[in-house]
Amino acid sequence: MSEEISEKNKIDVIVVGAGPAGVSAAITIARGGKKVVLVERGSFAGSKNMYGGVIYSHAAKEIFPNFEDNAPIERFVASHNYVLLSENSSTIISYENYEQEKNAFVAIRAKWDKWCVEEAMKEGVYYAPETLVKELILKDGKVVGITTDIEDYYADIVIIADGVNSLLAKQLRLRENIKPKNVALGVKEVIKLPAEIINNRFGLTNEKGAAYELVGGPLEGLFGLGFIYTNKDSVSIGLGVSLEDLKNKKIKPYELLEKLKSHPAIAKFIEDGELLEYSAHLIPEGGYNCIPKLYTDGAMIVGDAAMLVNNVHFEGTNFAMISGKFAGETALEALENNDFSSNMLCLYKKKLTNSFILKDLKTYKDVISVLSSRTDSFLNYYPSKVNEFFGIFTTADGQEKRAKFVKFTKDFFRKRSLAELFKDAIAGIKLVFGILK
Ligand SMILES: Cc1cc2nc3c(=O)[nH]c(=O)nc-3n(C[C@H](O)[C@H](O)[C@H](O)COP(=O)(O)OP(=O)(O)OC[C@H]3O[C@@H](n4cnc5c(N)ncnc54)[C@H](O)[C@@H]3O)c2cc1C
Incomplete structure (x- = not known):
């Protein structure tokens, strides 16, 4: 840590965790002219982090307005694809918007997080890597500092950005131990391939990229999805599946990933690639109902630590960045008013409530x-039926079509009783009306 801090061991704000949430909070505070230290246990920011790969540009722009000029962007996502898999076939829905090809981009966390921290340091953030925060220091029930593996440090405000398993939020009893039904386990491989081959296989030109979300098939009706994202000269492939499902069905995620990789619709993308890395990480899945109290006297919780993830739209990093920014802005107001109590820090919750983050999480x-x-219905049976339908539709084999469609329809109702279909319809209506409410 810098000498200035270690002399007094007291600074305006301490941010724990140099992921997207922490760095956004820290840079906001430094831009407001206050002293902030960003503490990270990893040897460099991003060294301990993993995710699928896509970041929405709006959030990156809000924190780093000129990020497109020099950030380590792998590729902008020009093509969004949804792949319905069955055992031996696949149906792909592909979406491209030629006026909005920079709406999202793929980045590798080890490079992106490191770049973000370097930018934050340029703007005055003190950065303390390889520093493990063991616990928060409390005085009269208020958070006043941190105990690290090096020594104790004090601040008017501590921002907790330590990720999905936030031990610090648990220490404050703002969060309980994670329940398996409220998290997914994500596993991912990065597979090296020459850029030219990636472009050919994914139908891309220049530095444009593609995102594929994978439904059904090898995922065996588990509650989860697979993904493929194109980097510059590698491909990220992985899946995120409910931890509860994996536990109950005693399925090993890496075996599931192997099955996904060997499906003909997927294998063709990664053939002859070289495995660069394998990683696993939890994803908050509980949504709005699992958000803890977001502040207490002297502290605020941001990003995954606050369970701010919208899995339906693959939004985690952007929520982390914007929640970090809100916490940073709140810290600046609190310092201005010399008031670090809950009464002041509830401004952070108000900012989140008025933003797309809590509005969307409430909707979903x-x-x-x-x-x-x-x-099983939505992530297995119906995707397989869509494939079966197209199988009939695209086959001319001298057999009468009507008989095939009659058989298809009979099979459909034999395997799904009216009661089951009714439950699916109710679930569908609940989803639509829940979202429209
Ligand atoms: C498989 C998978 C796929 C995903 N795909 C996407 C995607 O495509 N797009 C998207 O937007 N989001 C995605 N996400 C979610 C996204 O990764 C998270 O929402 C986001 O990283 C949250 O950022 P954060 O800063 O809150 O936490 P993190 O990124 O987890 O950062 C927390 C930081 O705190 C540090 N830390 C933890 N404890 C301590 C301690 N005690 N002392 C010091 N430092 C500590 C960690 O080392 C880490 O650097 C995915 C996640 C997974 C697992």
């Missing part, structure tokens, strides 16, 4: 529980 609050109660 029942989606996970509704979908998880009908997982």
Whole structure:
């Protein structure tokens, strides 16, 4: 840590965790002219972090307005694809918007997080890597500092940005231990391939990229999705599946990933690639109903630590960055007013409530529980039926079409009783009306 801090061991704000949430909070505070230290346990920012790969540009722009000029962007996502898999076939819905090709981009956390911290340091953030925060220091029930593996440090405000398993939020009893039904386990491989081959296989030109979300097939009706994202000269492939489902069905995620990789619709993308890395990480899945109290005297919780993730739209990093920015702005107001109590820090919650983050999480609050109660239907049976339908539609083999469609329809109702279909319809209506409410 810098000499200035170690002399007094007291600074305006301490931010714990140099992920997207922490760095955004820290840079906001430094821009406001206050002293802030960003504490990270990893040897460099991003060294301990993993995610799928796509970041929405709006959030990156809000924190780093000129990020497109020099940030380590792998590729902008020009093509969004949704792949419905069955055992031997696939149906792809592909979306491209030629006026909005920079709406989202793929980045590798080890490079992106490191770049973000370097930018933050340029703007005056003190950065303390390889520093493990063991616990918060409390005085008269208020958070006043941190105990690290090096020594104790004090601040008027501590921002907790330590990720999905936030031990610090648990210490404050703002969060309980994670329940398996409220998290997904993500596993991912990065596979090296020459840029030219990636462009050929994914139908891309120049530095444009593609995102593929994978439904059904090898995922065996589990509550989860797979993904493929194109980097510059590698491809990220992985999946995120409910931890509860994996536990109950005793399925090993890396075996599932192997099955996904060997599906003909997927194998063709990664053939002859060289495995660069394998990683695993938890994803908050509980949504609105699992958000803890977001502040207490002297502290605020941001990003994954606050369970701010919208899994339906793959939004985690952007929520982390914007929640970090709100916490940073709140800290500046609190320092201005010399008031670090809950009464002041509740401004952070107000900012979140008035923003797309809590509005969207509220809109989607029942989606996970509704979908998880009908997982086999929505993530297995219907995708397989869509493929079967197109199988009939695209086959001319001298057999009468009508007989095939009659058989398809009979099979459809034999395997899904009216009661099951009714439950699916109710779930569908709940989803639509829940979202429209
Ligand atoms: C498989 C997978 C796929 C995903 N795909 C996407 C995607 O495509 N797009 C998207 O937007 N989001 C995605 N996400 C979610 C996204 O990664 C998170 O929402 C986001 O990283 C949250 O940022 P954060 O700063 O809150 O936490 P993190 O990124 O987890 O950062 C927390 C930081 O705190 C540090 N830390 C933790 N404890 C301590 C301690 N005690 N002392 C010091 N430092 C500590 C950690 O080392 C880490 O650097 C995905 C996640 C997973 C797992």
